[in-house]
Amino acid sequence: MKEVVVLGAGYAGLKAVRKLQKESGDFHIILVDRNDYHYEATELHEVASGSQPREKISYPIKDVLNLKKVTFIQDSVTKVDRSSQTVSLANTSDLHYDYLVVALGFCSETFGITGAQENALQMVDVNTAEAIHNHIVKTMTKYRETKDRNYLRLLICGAGFTGIELAGAFVDERKKYAELAGVSPEEIEIICVEAATSILPMFKKELAQYGTELIEKLGITLMLGSMIKEIKPGEVVYAQGQDAQELQTISAETIIWTTGVSGSPVMAESGFNQRRGRVVVANDLRDPDHPNVYVVGDVSAFMDPETNRPYPTTAQIATRMGAHVGKNLARQLKGEEPEDFSYTSQGTVASVGNTHALGEVGPAALKGYPASVLKKVIMNKSLLDIGGLKELLARGRFDLYH
């Protein structure tokens, strides 16, 4: 009996297992994740703001497995040894595999900026997202005692996709924070510190401009052209403008780091040919050096033949890769050759709170209500795709009319 080991039960890993477990044959699957639940990473900002409880964006992994074909192990992967075909885990004995799928996802990228890891809050999983919300509740309460306005300031490092979605979710919750602090909602400051001089580069100029105006209209302060140099406890040190020598500071009791992500550190630890935790995979999604190892989701870099650059890492491509690997493994287990993967993005939609969004689907630019509805439809599709109908009904976003 062949052993297929899948590392990570995020979009890519869980989708691969769900696809492969439908096949029959002489194989068994082992799925490993450090948590016993799957979470929708695309909605972490809602847990961080307090708009959603953690249960709304996560569900037990075992609920969606066929336990006759899949064994689930809750443990942390520490290393992969491709020459001996073994996986080391933190608390359980080593696993042997015939086929391996590495889908360990993303972690925060600090670009070596001093203090970013230690002095800023990270938002990389459900626990860190929940910790941000708990922290905000504490700081708002602290304002009542101290009257120090730093406790009212929510400072987001980075105005990329994640930073903007987080800032939008904070706007939705502003009233609740204000009640805790005993101030008016306008006194809660939401600030994004960003090195670039414009935002939303993934969208065409006109749509990006609309997004910038929307964000500012909602009361989010964009500090553009501000290059972060260091994070000190309660303080961000930055230079204004590319060549600026003089450093400036802005203080806040809540500082959140959202400037970028890299692939899991396990990739470097295991000697993969990686850059920032990502492996450039072959056309069929295999590790070019090892034909029995697939690398998918945020730990992989799949080249876009048009731009000759890797496609951006997203849940959308991770899910598609997972499905493809499930199919390719089924082929390999039957002695057939794996097929090449191809990808066309179905579009990108960024939410700015629950009722505002903007995005592009094909050539069409979407704004306002239609974009916000589409965002929820995309979330629901993801739940259906990976969790099935039961998870969609339990956790879907059906507040489409607002």
Ligand SMILES: Cc1cc2nc3c(=O)[nH]c(=O)nc-3n(C[C@H](O)[C@H](O)[C@H](O)COP(=O)(O)OP(=O)(O)OC[C@H]3O[C@@H](n4cnc5c(N)ncnc54)[C@H](O)[C@@H]3O)c2cc1C
């Ligand atoms: C706030 C936010 C909003 C986003 N919005 C969008 C969006 O709108 N659209 C979009 O397409 N993408 C979006 N993304 C990006 C998207 O979430 C990622 O690209 C996607 O999660 C990658 O999927 P994955 O399966 O590779 O990894 P992940 O979703 O990161 O899953 C990795 C899994 O591996 C497990 N794991 C990690 N390390 C270990 C270990 N050492 N041992 C055991 N288990 C481990 C984790 O517990 C997790 O279950 C967003 C991301 C964020 C943070």
